[in-house]
Amino acid sequence: MCGIVGYIGEREKKEFILNGLKELEYRGYDSAGLAVLKDGEITHFKAVGKLENLVEKTKNFKSEGFGLAIGHTRWATHGKPTELNAHPHLGEFSYVIHNGIIENYQELKKELQEKGVNFISQTDSEVIVHLFEENLKNGKEPFEAFEETIKLLKGAYAILLITKADPKKIFFAKNLVPLIVGKNDEDEIFFSSSDAPLIGFADEVIYLNDKDYGYAQKGEIALFSEGIKQETLFKPLNIGKLSAQKDGYRFFMEKEIYEQSAVSSETIMGRVAKDDIVLEDIEDDFFADIKEITICACGTSYHAALATSYLFERVSKIKTTVEIASEFRYKEPLLLKDTLFVVISQSGETADTLQALKMAKEAGLKTLSICNVDNSSIVRLSDKTLLTRAGIEKGVASTKAFTTQVLLLWILSLKLALLRGAIDKEYFHKERKIISKVPEVLKVDEKIHEKIRRLSKRYLHGHGFFFIGRDIFFPLALEGALKLKEISYLHAEGYPAGEMKHGPIALADSELFTVALMPKSLLYDKVKSNVEELSARDATILALSPLEFEIADDFIKTKGYDHPMLEFFEMSVIVQLLALEISVRLGNDVDMPRNLAKSVTVE
Ligand code: AGP
Numbered sequence: 131m132c133g134i135v136g137y138i139g140e141r142e143k144k145e146f147i148l149n150g151l152k153e154l155e156y157r158g159y160d161s162a163g164l165a166v167l168k169d170g171e172i173t174h175f176k177a178v179g180k181l182e183n184l185v186e187k188t189k190n191f192k193s194e195g196f197g198l199a200i201g202h203t204r205w206a207t208h209g210k211p212t213e214l215n216a217h218p219h220l221g222e223f224s225y226v227i228h229n230g231i232i233e234n235y236q237e238l239k240k241e242l243q244e245k246g247v248n249f250i251s252q253t254d255s256e257v258i259v260h261l262f263e264e265n266l267k268n269g270k271e272p273f274e275a276f277e278e279t280i281k282l283l284k285g286a287y288a289i290l291l292i293t294k295a296d297p298k299k300i301f302f303a304k305n306l307v308p309l310i311v312g313k314n315d316e317d318e319i320f321f322s323s324s325d326a327p328l329i330g331f332a333d334e335v336i337y338l339n340d341k342d343y344g345y346a347q348k349g350e351i352a353l354f355s356e357g358i359k360q361e362t363l364f365k366p367l368n369i370g371k372l373s374a375q376k377d378g379y380r381f382f383m384e385k386e387i388y389e390q391s392a393v394s395s396e397t398i399m400g401r402v403a404k405d406d407i408v409l410e411d412i413e414d415d416f417f418a419d420i421k422e423i424t425i426c427a428c429g430t431s432y433h434a435a436l437a438t439s440y441l442f443e444r445v446s447k448i449k450t451t452v453e454i455a456s457e458f459r460y461k462e463p464l465l466l467k468d469t470l471f472v473v474i475s476q477s478g479e480t481a482d483t484l485q486a487l488k489m490a491k492e493a494g495l496k497t498l499s500i501c502n503v504d505n506s507s508i509v510r511l512s513d514k515t516l517l518t519r520a521g522i523e524k525g526v527a528s529t530k531a532f533t534t535q536v537l538l539l540w541i542l543s544l545k546l547a548l549l550r551g552a553i554d555k556e557y558f559h560k561e562r563k564i565i566s567k568v569p570e571v572l573k574v575d576e577k578i579h580e581k582i583r584r585l586s587k588r589y590l591h592g593h594g595f596f597f598i599g600r601d602i603f604f605p606l607a608l609e610g611a612l613k614l615k616e617i618s619y620l621h622a623e624g625y626p627a628g629e630m631k632h633g634p635i636a637l638a639d640s641e642l643f644t645v646a647l648m649p650k651s652l653l654y655d656k657v658k659s660n661v662e663e664l665s666a667r668d669a670t671i672l673a674l675s676p677l678e679f680e681i682a683d684d685f686i687k688t689k690g691y692d693h694p695m696l697e698f699f700e701m702s703v704i705v706q707l708l709a710l711e712i713s714v715r716l717g718n719d720v721d722m723p724r725n726l727a728k729s730v731t732v733e
Pocket residue numbers: 428429430431474475476477478479480483526527528529613616726727728729730
């Protein structure tokens with residue numbers, strides 16, 4: 131989703147902004163822009179499409195010496211991806227960049243238009259700069275004018291504004307979407323919507339809270355909330371999260387699939403002890419009096435929730451409900467205090483999940499987040515957090531975040547099972563051994579990858595894919611289908627294998643591709659019958675199984691682990707590679723698929 135960077139100092143500003151935007155590229159965008167304020171003059175550039183277009187446009191522009199700069203990548207929400215709609219948005223003498231959505235922009239725009247203000251874009255963001263200038267014209271001082279502007283905005287925003295009326299300052303504000311202010315001892319000040327652009331530049335940062343706003347100028351960062359000046363409590367920037375490189379892989383997604391083995395060891399490390407599960411600073415008391423679990427998430431994280439809900443019920447013996455965050459928010463849910471509310475999010479910034487978490491907190495529920503990004507909004511808001519430790523994930527199509535989420539929730543299900551006396555030590559010891567095998571199982575088998583590479587050419591057409599499975603393999607079927615549609619743009623659905631006969635089987639013919647997840651350790655015969663029903667209607671079958679299956683048109687033989695979770699992880703890698711190779715053959719942008727954003731910070 132949109133990315134923001136800002137800078138105050140002596141450095142070559144254009145370079146810092148462009149490099150920062152490059153770091154944010156993986157979030158998804160369709161246009162970009164920057165503005166530099168130096169010696170009282172503002173220069174700006176905008177370009178549609180990839181960042182290279184902005185680089186090209188600015189190639190002869192130099193911005194050395196003291197000054198201010200702001201830069202933005204836009205993921206279109208209001209209005210098409212055009213240069214006019216790209217940020218920064220300009221007034222007569224001020225420029226603004228904005229992430230989020232201004233919900234009341236239409237009313238504000240109408241009022242401004244009635245006063246004769248001319249709008250040139252279709253965006254909601256443009257109202258900010260005009261409101262600011264209107265306040266200035268009404269005699270307010272620049273900071274006062276900014277403060278008044280922020281008060282009028284409803285919705286989500288991270289804003290940076292520069293103006294010739296006060297050419298030494300960047301004005302900033304944050305609500306519901308992230309904004310970070312950083313500094314170093316060379317008197318440089320930085321802004322960004324996530325850590326990555328700041329690494330190597332800022333030493334200390336503040337993760338702004340909702341409704342924070344203020345201004346920054348050389349030697350001063352003034353922070354306010356509801357009109358009251360706040361202390362600026364900087365903390366060291368975590369430089370452990372080094373910017374990800376492709377390391378010889380063709381795509382970040384491919385690298386991240388291959389990394390799953392290594393990062394899963396991190397997920398397990400220190401958590402699975404000889405006789406117990408040890409969950410960082412979460413005391414056993416935290417789980418006392420919990421009668422039910424609700425897990426809330428979006429997209430891939432939702433699939434991780436669905437898969438592990440089987441474990442919470444089957445192993446921990448605790449009633450578990452799974453909710454899609456965007457639905458949960460408006461269904462007026464019954465929130466009972468003895469429910470543990472778990473949110474899952476790779477980014478920790480997904481707007482729907484964050485809002486659902488807020489609702490649960492307000493209702494007084496205990497909240498726990500499963501997240502990959504420390505210090506993200508979701509981590510900061512939840513009572514307790516378990517980090518997946520997958521490392522930065524850049525491919526828009528989530529892979530290692532998914533497997534580490536499932537692994538961590540499996541570990542959590544064992545903790546709850548032990549606490550509730552639902553399993554004995556013997557069962558736990560067996561599971562513990564199985565968990566220690568996960569990193570090995572997640573290693574990509576080069577022969578299988580090669581087979582998938584070859585197979586993929588047969589799956590570039592047709593009228594659709596059905597991924598089918600039962601039990602925990604049904605959510606994996608959903609995830610396999612999501613991966614494929616995200617990066618191949620082919621229609622794919624995940625379905626419970628036993629449900630096909632209740633309707634979708636009507637679609638069966640040779641151009642309907644069925645990817646059948648047929649583990650040997652769980653309901654094999656049941657899935658087999660369902661696949662046979664499809665095959666009898668001439669559907670093309672790609673079967674994933676350790677057991678030979680003669681009627682399959684294509685067959686990927688898995689190793690045949692005895693535990694369903696190990697088969698689950700093995701098949702997870704296979705469906706990810708299948709999506710990857712089909713997308714490569716179709717010539718798509720694997721890491722930054724069309725229309726998608728890595729972290730979805732709007733509703
Ligand atoms: C995954 O491949 C997707 N790009 C998407 O569904 C993602 O999982 C979803 O937007 C939720 O993101 P989060 O885990 O960062 O909250």
